[in-house]
Amino acid sequence: MSFQIPIGPQHPALKEPISLRMTVEGEVITGVDIRLGYNHRGLEKLAEDRNWTQNIYLVERICGICSHSHATCYVQGVEKLMELAPPKRGLYIRYLVSELERIHSHLLWLGVAGHEAGFDSFFMYVWRDREVVMDLLELITGNRVHYAINTLGGVRRDLDAGQIAKIRDGLVVLRKRSEYYFHIGANEPSFVARIAGVGYLSKEKAVALCAVGPTARASGWARDVRKEDPYAVYDEVDFDVATADSCDVLGRVVVRVKELLESYKICEQILDKLPPGDIAVKAPRKAKPGEVVSRYEAPRGENIHYIKSNGTDKPERLKVRAPTLGNYPATVEMLRKGFIADIPLIFAAIDPCICCAERSVTLIDAGSGEESVARMSDLRRRAIVRHENAPLKRNAVWPL
Amino acid sequence: MKIAVFLPELLRHLFKKPATVDYPFKKLEVPKDFRGTPYLNPEMCIACRACERDCPAEAIEISSVNEAEKRFRMVIHNDRCIHCAQCVDSCPTTPKAMQMDSLFEIACDDRHKLKTDWVYVRAVLKPKAAAPAAAPQAAEPKT
Amino acid sequence: MAVVRTLLYLVVYPGLLFLFLYSTFCEWFDRKVYARFQNRMGPTHTGRFGLLQPIADFVKLLSKEDVVPEAADKRLFAVLPIIGLAVVSTAGLLLPVWNFDLANPGWTSFSGDIIVMLYLLSLPTLILFLAAWSSTNLFSTIGGARVLTMLFGYEVPLFLAVLSPAILANSWRLAEIAAFYQRKPLLLLPNLLAFIIALIAVQAKLERTPFDIPHAETEIVGGTFTEYSGKKLALFRLTFDIELVVSSGLLAAVFLGGFPGGAVVGFIHFVVKTLFVIFLLCLLRALTSRIRVDQVISFAWKYLAPLAVLQLLAIILLKGFLP
Numbered sequence: 001m002s003f004q005i006p007i008g009p010q011h012p013a014l015k016e017p018i019s020l021r022m023t024v025e026g027e028v029i030t031g032v033d034i035r036l037g038y039n040h041r042g043l044e045k046l047a048e049d050r051n052w053t054q055n056i057y058l059v060e061r062i063c064g065i066c067s068h069s070h071a072t073c074y075v076q077g078v079e080k081l082m083e084l085a086p087p088k089r090g091l092y093i094r095y096l097v098s099e100l101e102r103i104h105s106h107l108l109w110l111g112v113a114g115h116e117a118g119f120d121s122f123f124m125y126v127w128r129d130r131e132v133v134m135d136l137l138e139l140i141t142g143n144r145v146h147y148a149i150n151t152l153g154g155v156r157r158d159l160d161a162g163q164i165a166k167i168r169d170g171l172v173v174l175r176k177r178s179e180y181y182f183h184i185g186a187n188e189p190s191f192v193a194r195i196a197g198v199g200y201l202s203k204e205k206a207v208a209l210c211a212v213g214p215t216a217r218a219s220g221w222a223r224d225v226r227k228e229d230p231y232a233v234y235d236e237v238d239f240d241v242a243t244a245d246s247c248d249v250l251g252r253v254v255v256r257v258k259e260l261l262e263s264y265k266i267c268e269q270i271l272d273k274l275p276p277g278d279i280a281v282k283a284p285r286k287a288k289p290g291e292v293v294s295r296y297e298a299p300r301g302e303n304i305h306y307i308k309s310n311g312t313d314k315p316e317r318l319k320v321r322a323p324t325l326g327n328y329p330a331t332v333e334m335l336r337k338g339f340i341a342d343i344p345l346i347f348a349a350i351d352p353c354i355c356c357a358e359r360s361v362t363l364i365d366a367g368s369g370e371e372s373v374a375r376m377s378d379l380r381r382r383a384i385v386r387h388e389n390a391p392l393k394r395n396a397v398w399p400l
Numbered sequence: 401m402k403i404a405v406f407l408p409e410l411l412r413h414l415f416k417k418p419a420t421v422d423y424p425f426k427k428l429e430v431p432k433d434f435r436g437t438p439y440l441n442p443e444m445c446i447a448c449r450a451c452e453r454d455c456p457a458e459a460i461e462i463s464s465v466n467e468a469e470k471r472f473r474m475v476i477h478n479d480r481c482i483h484c485a486q487c488v489d490s491c492p493t494t495p496k497a498m499q500m501d502s503l504f505e506i507a508c509d510d511r512h513k514l515k516t517d518w519v520y521v522r523a524v525l526k527p528k529a530a531a532p533a534a535a536p537q538a539a540e541p542k543t
Numbered sequence: 544m545a546v547v548r549t550l551l552y553l554v555v556y557p558g559l560l561f562l563f564l565y566s567t568f569c570e571w572f573d574r575k576v577y578a579r580f581q582n583r584m585g586p587t588h589t590g591r592f593g594l595l596q597p598i599a600d601f602v603k604l605l606s607k608e609d610v611v612p613e614a615a616d617k618r619l620f621a622v623l624p625i626i627g628l629a630v631v632s633t634a635g636l637l638l639p640v641w642n643f644d645l646a647n648p649g650w651t652s653f654s655g656d657i658i659v660m661l662y663l664l665s666l667p668t669l670i671l672f673l674a675a676w677s678s679t680n681l682f683s684t685i686g687g688a689r690v691l692t693m694l695f696g697y698e699v700p701l702f703l704a705v706l707s708p709a710i711l712a713n714s715w716r717l718a719e720i721a722a723f724y725q726r727k728p729l730l731l732l733p734n735l736l737a738f739i740i741a742l743i744a745v746q747a748k749l750e751r752t753p754f755d756i757p758h759a760e761t762e763i764v765g766g767t768f769t770e771y772s773g774k775k776l777a778l779f780r781l782t783f784d785i786e787l788v789v790s791s792g793l794l795a796a797v798f799l800g801g802f803p804g805g806a807v808v809g810f811i812h813f814v815v816k817t818l819f820v821i822f823l824l825c826l827l828r829a830l831t832s833r834i835r836v837d838q839v840i841s842f843a844w845k846y847l848a849p850l851a852v853l854q855l856l857a858i859i860l861l862k863g864f865l866p
Contacts, residue, residue: 005682005685006681012760012761013761013762026688027685053454053486054454054455054456057456057457057482057484061482114832116761117833118752118761118833119833120581121410121581122406122832124583125409125582138434142435143434143435148484156489157433187401187402188401188406188830188831190753190831190832191832193834193838194832194835344762406829407826407830410580413581414576414579414580418579420584
């Protein structure tokens, strides 16, 4: 008996709305279809309406977990456009936060993997210890989630000796705990039975489907922007690209834990080499006309921002390619021939950030359910008509 | 693979104090530089509108109340504020007219109650020496 | 007079009221211990130490909106939670909690009650399957299929494991089995393997991690309970709580030497021993991650069933050597 089960848009395994339509036969998946567009926020359009400074905070809100990656990717690009050279100390602090964010993101993922597999004790312990790095981030930047430490031409907060000592202490604790969780994750029989051999993605497929980040590295494809195209400080620190050859969810766990250990190494090196001096240079309000592509290795993979300037204080176009989008084709491949029970694990293993990747919408007729394509001009016309006809809601008015 | 590999950790924590903070009854301290709620020091504000221009959430609003008296009104819409503290960075005065405190429990059942406003007379730019945080080379008073 | 007494037995002790209160206490204990294993607080604020939290949850569910799916068989859908509760409560009556001495056995103690109890404990599984099937939801249907698939895995090892001490005691009556092991407590040791097998099987029967497959929330939402809400869900949850008490009571009676010592001491025995069994079940829950349904079946037939048969053989041999 073959039937279709809808995973999403609302489902306990998904933290954000996306629709995975699974055709299953008994417990075995035979067909997969991914539908996006439930969380489109019109962010790129919004960015065209804000000046360069305001946009730092806007792009930071593309994602809640890798907020710093988007902000940094954007800031890198704009600095290139404005021909700014941030001072060394500023860069070191910026990429220290970057690595701390990678640590928090990977620990979060490790906990989520435990939860998706029903291993709640693991989940609770990993998240308890993730608080250490969250507190460090709060200490450095003043907030737990949206750090807002980037500014055009450097960073906004300096580190003092007390903070550096606290970061070092925190890193010691985190390294010990990460090694312990690696030991647990690789040895608990019921957990390993769930993740070993699940969601197979061969290296050839990973290359063909353009997988990015830990998903690609777990298939034995050592791809890392930090190594391939070392931006800012990454050619001055020594680290390895973590890979695994098992091509399954277990491999993705291994890659992420190895990356955690590499990140601790990078953080310590950054703290050791932290140069004295200024943390920021003053940025102009306008950028020269031009366009730039900025690449950044986010915790989930390669993040790309394309920025086009027309000489004003606002970008003409901002295009965001979040890493999750690059991993969707590979996910379809991984899910095929799996069990229903593996869906949450396989899908979670790409560490999906759904609203990061929502750059599109599907137009669906609410009555008939038919999908259609519309021209941009047509959409704009419809939006204006709708806006003019809509009655004012009492609470929706923001008095200015 | 080992059976019950998590056992020592679990048993060790059985009689330990939980890691959870019993939040509304006990509160954690926030760090020194925590970005809480923005507020204005009206006697320092020169009404240059740099904060209004740079605020990503358009939460700051400065309007003129009386042109002749140079009286201004500033409203901070805390229901829109994203607590990025860019207003503090953009503020050109020393010491800053825009400041952040460390309040984070500002939740409220009506968004209109979250507004805070100040009506004040624009501060006149004083000579730099009068400012307490002035750099040493600016010691000679400029007239 | 006899009618009044029977009614009291049924409604107050050891009937519904006692089972309700004790099962909510056990749920609290389970949640608290589970939370402490995970370095969390667990229920804290409702009543002293959060003791009233399970009752508060129950009352909250009772007051919630009760939705019945359009396509469901309305009568079957509504009646199943009540039947489930009735079945496990009946099984609870058979526990030798309150009839401690054999000379004056309780009115529910009879030869063969262990078989009846095992049978009554199997029924909720079938009721769950029916509930899942009658709610016509896709996730429920998958959950129902998983319930039945798992049943084939754990039921045989459970029966074999529970019956081996009964064979050694040469009785099918719970009170007699308990009395036998009170006389010869050393003979409990050969049943240790059976105890472990029974613990695992009971864990599967109660659908707790690693066997919470039929209602694995990250896979199939609420599984069997997806469409249940309000009062019906409350009754199902109560059913599971009572089933937890009854099955831990059964394991305590068979493997831990029953509850000797008159009304007060016997009751303390009952509480301590059931909580010990629940503690072990809770530890198992905290230690493992959920496995797949095919892994349950292969685990049950590769390891549990052969070990249970081995245990049975060993017991039969041992019985030959005993005087």
